[in-house]
Amino acid sequence: MSKSILLVDDDQEIRELLQTYLSRSGFQVQAVADGKGFRQALDAGTSDLLILDVMLPDEDGFSLCRWVRQHPRQAQVPIIMLTASSDEADRIIGLELGADDYLGKPFSPRELLARIKALLRRAGFQAPGGEVLVFDEWRLDTVSHRLFHRDGEEVILSGADFALLKLFLDHPQQILDRDTIGNATRGREPMPLDRIIDMAVSRLRQRLRDTDKPPRLIRTVRGSGYLLAASVAPSH
Secondary structure (H helix, E strand, O other): OOOEEEEEOOOHHHHHHHHHHHHHOOOEEEEEOOHHHHHHHHHHOOOOEEEEEOOOOOOOHHHHHHHHHOOOOOOOOOEEEEEOOOOHHHHHHHHHOOOOEEEEOOOOHHHHHHHHHHHHHHHHOOOOOOOEEEEOOEEEEOOOOEEEEOOOOEEOOOHHHHHHHHHHHHOOOOEEOHHHHHHHHOOOOOOOHHHHHHHHHHHHHHHOOOOOOOOOOEEEEOOOEEEEOOOEEEOO
């Protein structure tokens, strides 16, 4: 079954171009022109991937990204943000809100297609014999990607959050260097990769309530990388 993509962009030419190009590549594509149309489309059905333009006539892509991450049925769907701004701050905000990738305008449809395929591969990956992992005060279902605190609260993870957390859980008490983490967080130019990694780790710390100074759970090892300072065990 082909994957479905929901695209919001106020530029009609871009909508028509991407709808045609991605449809020819085997995707089901729904394209809308504004935030209102996007919210209605997402409420009406499910999508496998979302493409959000930052600049829209009624609201910006940042507010839509934030809303998606709080949406019960679509909280974990991969998000690619499109921005015409050369301002690095726009890209940082998008990633901090839970976007999985971003692409600056103008862009090549072929490059967008490559990133779509990479995110869908990552979102669709499930390790054989998926299990529930327990660490510190947390419990992670590696199949459903659901994270629970021992007080019962469920924390919503984006695809990038889950990939990074699973990386730490697969290597507890081990220092992970920036190259290893970069492969999980999919840092993109022109922002420095180190900054992408720091943002991804900072966001994950927030999800894990690891806000002490210095952090207690995900520790920084100066000059080397990061370390999960917790034991990890399967739930019984």
